[in-house]
Amino acid sequence: IPQHLSFRTHTCGELRSDHVGEKVTLCGWVQYLRQDLFIILRDFSGLTQILIPQEESPNDLKAVLCDLTVESVIMVRGTVTRRPAGQENKNMLTGEIEVLAENVEIFNVSKKLPFEIKDFVKKSESLRMQHRYLDLRSSQMQKNMRLRSELVMKMREYLCNVHGFVDVETPTLFKRTPGGAKEFIVPSREPGRFYSLPQSPQQFKQLLMVAGIDRYFQMARCYRDEGSKPDRQPEFTQVDIEMSFVDQSGIMSLVEGLLQYSWPAEKGPIQVPFQTMTYEEAMRGYGVDKPDTRFNMKLIDLSEVFSSTEIEFLRSALAQPGGSVQAICVPSGAVRATSALFCPQELSLVLVRADGSLKSPLKKLLSVSATDDLLQTTGAKPGDLVLMAAGSLHTRPLLGNLRLQCAELLNSRGVTLRDPSVFHFLWVVDFPLFLPKDDEPEQLESAHHPFTAPLPEDTPLLYTEPHKVRGQHYDLVLNGCEIGGGSIRIHKASEQLHVLKNILREDPSLLSHLLEALDSGAPPHGGIALGLDRLVSIMVGALSIRDVIAFPKSFRGHDLMSQAPDFVSEEDLNCYHISVKWPPDDSEPSLPSWSKHWFSL
Amino acid sequence: IPQHLSFRTHTCGELRSDHVGEKVTLCGWVQYLRQDLFIILRDFSGLTQILIPQEESPNDLKAVLCDLTVESVIMVRGTVTRRPAGQENKNMLTGEIEVLAENVEIFNVSKKLPFEIKDFVKKSESLRMQHRYLDLRSSQMQKNMRLRSELVMKMREYLCNVHGFVDVETPTLFKRTPGGAKEFIVPSREPGRFYSLPQSPQQFKQLLMVAGIDRYFQMARCYRDEGSKPDRQPEFTQVDIEMSFVDQSGIMSLVEGLLQYSWPAEKGPIQVPFQTMTYEEAMRGYGVDKPDTRFNMKLIDLSEVFSSTEIEFLRSALAQPGGSVQAICVPSGAVRATSALFCPQELSLVLVRADGSLKSPLKKLLSVSATDDLLQTTGAKPGDLVLMAAGSLHTRPLLGNLRLQCAELLNSRGVTLRDPSVFHFLWVVDFPLFLPKDDEPEQLESAHHPFTAPLPEDTPLLYTEPHKVRGQHYDLVLNGCEIGGGSIRIHKASEQLHVLKNILREDPSLLSHLLEALDSGAPPHGGIALGLDRLVSIMVGALSIRDVIAFPKSFRGHDLMSQAPDFVSEEDLNCYHISVKWPPDDSEPSLPSWSKHWFSL
Incomplete structure (x- = not known):
């Protein structure tokens, strides 16, 4: 990127040992001040260490630099020098050099900010949104x-x-x-x-x-x-x-x-x-029209297995138009996931014990051959969990949703089904x-x-x-x-x-x-x-x-920085020939119905 | 542009004599049908002549093609052939060749359109806007x-x-x-x-x-x-x-x-x-902050010339705070422009006759030396017109505006002050x-x-x-x-x-x-x-x-194609808590005040 239109000669991420001896001008934000010896200067491209001269100078450079507050904006002129042997910083792109300050111009003194611009400092999303211009300074944003x-x-x-x-x-x-x-x-x-x-x-x-x-x-x-x-x-x-x-x-x-x-x-x-x-394939295999195909755990149709079952709720499910019995087999699910799982009533759980025996409310209802059939069709192994649902059209979406929940849950317990770097x-x-x-x-x-x-x-x-x-x-x-x-x-x-x-x-x-x-x-x-x-x-x-998104709205559609949407005077509404119909009770609107289901996010 | 994602092998502007003998597929709009012999097919890139085979064919190709209406959309497969000697068309990029049709697919039959898609056909802007999807087919758009x-x-x-x-x-x-x-x-x-x-x-x-x-x-x-x-x-x-x-x-x-x-x-x-x-310079020289510098005819300050004038209205103008006498000299203006010029009362006209004498209501008030001074300062030559205004702050904008009007006027009479190809x-x-x-x-x-x-x-x-x-x-x-x-x-x-x-x-x-x-x-x-x-x-x-602009609004802010803005049901307004305040007299709003001044555009 050519810098010739700008005050600076280089960006803060640019200087290397090749530049040693050059006079440079850098502009940026004060990231740290260290023991009155160094300033770390930041811009969008990286960090550069600025060496504060310790000797007295006519422009009182040391005092000026040591007085700076973090996040103040300055321009520094100086000479690129090689860092003393052993003091290089391999984690910093410019870690081979530092710039000995000869001159500084302070563009803007930052007051104390509502949060620090350091990646490790956690802050609430609403605070980030209120001060989005600060939040955007983070290296991730x-x-x-x-x-x-x-x-x-x-x-x-x-x-x-x-x-x-x-x-x-x-x-x-x-x-x-x-x-x-x-x-x-x-x-x-x-x-x-x-x-x-x-x-x-x-x-x-x-x-x-x-x-x-x-x-x-x-x-x-x-x-x-x-x-x-x-x-x-x-x-x-x-x-x-x-x-x-x-x-x-x-x-x-x-x-x-x-x-x-x-x-x-x-x-x-x-x-x-x-x-x-x-x-069709997506609904059949994943119970959803946007399947996450990074992992398997597909839906298994057990209708055949139970085609002549005596179990009442399965039989009546299969008798419905479009009725079926569906299952997913959660690997290692038995030991890890069940307790935290959101389990609707329609669901039957079958755990396969380490010895291959089943633990399930269904167990006593299942014949030996049906048990064998079930294990074979689902491919369930010791330690696995089989989630079974019977019913009509909603069965597949239900299991499709559970499939994703199980993957989340396993992930949170250290079983990685999905490589996060895979697209x-x-x-x-x-x-x-x-x-x-x-x-x-x-x-x-x-x-x-x-x-x-x-x-x-x-x-x-x-x-x-x-x-x-x-x-x-x-x-x-x-x-x-x-x-x-x-x-x-x-x-x-x-x-x-x-x-x-x-x-x-x-x-x-x-x-x-x-x-x-x-x-x-x-x-x-x-x-x-x-x-x-x-x-x-x-x-x-x-x-x-x-x-x-640079300036997003909150989930209620508000801009937390400017407080939009905002009230408009009646006069300003006149030219649009509209007026506000104030509700009789002007309390805050109640939470919409989806909020009850927000847990899934 | 690679065409491999498309039905066509080439665009309609692409084929040259190099392509002779190739089997090609073209897609486009029927621009003309000529004597049952040719179809001119158009797409965004140009025109290609399609030769209609005259012999009988199993798929009745001739009848199908001759039946087409203009602006219907077709796909033609055929062979590129060289046009017979003497029949090349140098005005057409593809004028060396034609395509002998072997197969046609009709995608869409166009009904009779409200206007023809020919550059020479004039149509009103409102008709163009109502059918913008047709208007955009013109080569200019x-x-x-x-x-x-x-x-x-x-x-x-x-x-x-x-x-x-x-x-x-x-x-x-x-x-x-x-x-x-x-x-x-x-x-x-x-x-x-x-x-x-x-x-x-x-x-x-x-x-x-x-x-x-x-x-x-x-x-x-x-x-x-x-x-x-x-x-x-x-x-x-x-x-x-x-x-x-x-x-x-x-x-x-x-x-x-x-x-x-x-x-x-x-x-x-x-x-x-x-x-x-x-x-400052712009206002002084051109009477406006966005001068058209493609031509000269700058404002001339005549305050010096009239500093000790006896002419009453000039003297009182100069006595005002910020008062001055300003002029522009319109070359050849005397013979061409005056009658059509919009002349506010504040303006004095001085025409320089072919013999160098003046024609002006001011003439008898001007001394010989003042006349000389005036001619010299303005540089007016025989046939020129000097427009003079005296007053305070509005004088320059007035003359600045007249300067542009004169340029327009001279242009319409064949005197080109501004090269239209110059930026x-x-x-x-x-x-x-x-x-x-x-x-x-x-x-x-x-x-x-x-x-x-x-x-x-x-x-x-x-x-x-x-x-x-x-x-x-x-x-x-x-x-x-x-x-x-x-x-x-x-x-x-x-x-x-x-x-x-x-x-x-x-x-x-x-x-x-x-x-x-x-x-x-x-x-x-x-x-x-x-x-x-x-x-x-x-x-x-x-x-x-x-x-x-692809889909502009009319000057009243309407979309003439869809009739936006449109009425919204009271029910749809409810969720926004607003209602319409219908004016007592719900006739069309009267024309805004600027419309009186619209002549200047």
């Missing part, structure tokens, strides 16, 4: 911010320079989308009229394909108002991509190439192509296009969004049995987190209209501009959106996406 | 979008890869800034609490410097609610830059390097360093830090914003005569348009507090987080923001920034 910036730059190079994508900015003040209950609204100066902050540029990216842009991308700011939710942000960023004249495999190859190209060298190479799994990407494909509505199971809703095209072989079913249609949708999963999703889109107005009107029973007039566009020469097209915050947080091993 | 994307990519390379800047995203849901009357508000789910969409990331960029990020940039989406204003957009993009340990000249060099590096080759090289002019950058520096408030001249307000540092030599005046302080502010002007502005910031809490509290008389508690940050080890820092939309529009010679 500096690293996170810089890695994110570099990743985005490499992604842009790949998309723009290698593949001819056009970076197009789309509006964030737009029209409310049908069903857009989670969209923030923005009052305009026309009475009763509001903009909406869209959840994604979905409509725009499709319109850009109709416009012949051919290949579009954008690091798109998106907005989602979900009230308070843990580890969600009201604004977030997605790597938004759309291409014309492409099929599902084309988009998937592009994304694999993108991640391979932009992956930080320090995180090791990643292998492409990524593993692909159908939605396992997975495509999940062939999702159902529609799902029954929770509160109205006769009515279908889009599994993802209404613009996803059906699989070509399922297209006729759209008009006969829409609940059976699979979509050309693909999710990208990394270490068990969904980090992206996309689809090939419907590019024919008649098909889109059928989906909106006849299947989803939505008012198509709200999307008339899109329908009209699909009748005006729309190319086949598809795309994807990757959640940048989530991707970076997994990459750096952060516990929360808040650690890869 | 394709060019504008792609040039913008490439420019931004080059800027990023320069900032990130060459100068180590960190791309940091800052929130757009934030707290209202003091005096932020033009900030959109966003209701939250907490009664009475609102976010604000900030006009710029100013506070964040400064906090990032305090955080030790060292060099920050962002292509930042900004929001400004000015109601309806011509050629303004409620959301716009700025190239937002901030650096630590830098002075004004460092930022200026950086920006010069940035523009030189990213300037499109096709627009010719630009010269650095840019010309620099003080605010003239100019720095304007040494602005006053404060200006008297319009409605309360005793009270000062910031000329730009309250964070600008004073010139070092003017700093003591902050405490004695703040109205005399000049700021370390710099504006970047391109061809008479302000395309950027920045400053070195105050980095000491005490100085910032003095400015806010004692000079501006604002409530410093609204900025307590920033003041606290400036007490916590704040480095000296400064930055700039460039208006990307405006810069690109000047670069491509667009009449409006709407021509370089």
Whole structure:
């Protein structure tokens, strides 16, 4: 990095023994003062030891330097000298040298700070957020911010320079989308009229394909108002991509190439192509549509084993439509995990003792052959724990969730199932296009969004049995987190209209501009959106996406530094023709329902 | 651009005589159908002529192709053949070849469109906006979008890869800034609490410097609610830059390097360093703080000439505080411009006849020596027009405005003062830090914003005569348009507090987080923001920034395609605890006051 635009000649991480004898100027923050002999000066790039001259000087240099408070900002001019033999510091990039100060300028004297800028000093997250400008000085946050910036730059190079994508900015003040209950609204100066902050540029990216842009991308700011939710942000960023004249495999190859190209060298190479799994396979093997494939412990179907069981609750479970008996086998689970496990009533536990005998409430109900069958099918060995659930549709998700809890638990007890340095990407494909509505199971809703095209072989079913249609949708999963999703889109107005009107029973007039566009020469097209915050947080091993966002909101959507959102005067609301409806009891809103389940995070 | 992810083997602008004999697949839009013999196929990269086979074929290829409507989207497989001698088209990049169709797939049949996608077809702007996805197919809009994307990519390379800047995203849901009357508000789910969409990331960029990020940039989406204003957009993009340990000249060099590096080759090289002019010089010479320096016609001070004049209105003008007589000399103005000129009463016109004699209401009042003096000082030659204004402070802006009008007028009459292919950058520096408030001249307000540092030599005046302080502010002007502005910031809490509290008389508690940050080890820092939309529009010679934005709003802030902003149901407003205050008369709002002055655009 050339420094010629700056006051400094070098950064604090730059000087080596090659520089000995050079006159240099460094700028930075006082990290430590040591025995009136040294100052450790810090900037984003590292630390340099500044030697305080001990002799008297006309500018009283020693007194000035020794008076400094930590975190004050100074500029030091001096000469690079080799450290005396034996005093080198191998843990410091600049540990071979020190700079003998000849001149200092104090730019800013720091008062006593609410916490020290040392990596080992623990501080609460709310204190960090209140003083985010201090928290960002930590070496971890500096690293996170810089890695994110570099990743985005490499992604842009790949998309723009290698593949001819056009970076197009789309509006964030737009029209409310049908069903857009989670969209923030923005009052305009026309009475009763509001903009909406869209959840994604979905409509725009499709319109850009109709416009012949051919290949579009954008690091798109998106907005989602979900009230308070843990580890969600009201604004977030997605790597938004759309291409014309492409099929599902084309988009998937592009994304694999993108991640391979932009992956930080320090995180090791990643292998492409990524593993692909159908939605069916994922649900069957992992009980979830975003399986963590870094470890095995897959779901085992025991329906066969118990097909002629006498055990009442198993028999009645198997008799239900879609009923099954499912299990996971937790290696070493018997000795380590059971007590701490969250065990719903539906669950049966079978522990395999060291001698191979079982310990379980079920034990006395199981015949010898059923016991053998059970052990063989689950592969349970002495010391293992078998978790069994019987029932209909919810059985697999229940065990899928327990599978993850067990992995956490084993991890906390020192059994590592998942190598933390491993990144396992997975495509999940062939999702159902529609799902029954929770509160109205006769009515279908889009599994993802209404613009996803059906699989070509399922297209006729759209008009006969829409609940059976699979979509050309693909999710990208990394270490068990969904980090992206996309689809090939419907590019024919008649098909889109059928989906909106006849299947989803939505008012198509709200999307008339899109329908009209699909009748005006729309190319086949598809795309994807990757959640940048989530991707970076997994990459750096952060516990929360808040650690890869410069100024995140708290889980209640507050900015703890500035106290946003804040009250606005009635006068300021007048030009927007709105007024506040104060609730009769203006106490704090009660905790939302999810908070009861927060334990899982 | 590699095409391997796509259905096509080549783009429509790519095939040359080298490709003759190759089997190719092209995808695109039907631009023309010619006499059932040819189809011209278009994509973003150009046009290719498709030869329709005339013989009968099993798949009835001729009938299928001849049936196509323009703007339908197809995929054609065929063989590249050389055009018959004499039929090459030199105006077409692919004019040496044509593709003999062997197979076609019709992706989308276009209905009749509201306008043709031909560059020569004129359409109203509102029609273009209603069907923006069609308008963007024009070669000019394709060019504008792609040039913008490439420019931004080059800027990023320069900032990130060459100068180590960190791309940091800052929130757009934030707290209202003091005096932020033009900030959109966003209701939250907490009664009475609102976010604000900030006009710029100013506070964040400064906090990032305090955080030790060292060099920050962002292509930042900004929001400004000015109601309806011509050629303004409620959301716009700025190239937002901030650096630590830098002075004004460092930022200026950086920006010069940035523009030189990213300037499109096709627009010719630009010269650095840019010309620099003080605010004083700009006002004196051009009557405006963003002079168009592509042509001369500067303001001439005639106060000396008339220092002892008998002419009453000149004498009284000169007697006022700050009074002066100013003129511009319009070359060939006498014969071309006068009749169409907007002439305020304050103005005196002096025409120089071909024989050198004057034609002017002033003529009989002017002595021979005064006439000589006038001609000599203005340099007026036969055929020229001298526009003279006498008065106090408004005189220069008046003539500055007339100078631009005259240039327009001469241009429309065929006298080119400004080469349209020339890009003239100019720095304007040494602005006053404060200006008297319009409605309360005793009270000062910031000329730009309250964070600008004073010139070092003017700093003591902050405490004695703040109205005399000049700021370390710099504006970047391109061809008479302000395309950027920045400053070195105050980095000491005490100085910032003095400015806010004692000079501006604002409530410093609204900025307590920033003041606290400036007490916590704040480095000296400064930055700039460039208006990307405006810069690109000047670069491509667009009449409006709407021509370089994919989905712009109308001047009333409407999206004409989707009809945003739109009405929101009372139910949807409930969760935000607001209700609409419908005005008693719910007719359309009357035109704002600026509309009377719209003629000047």
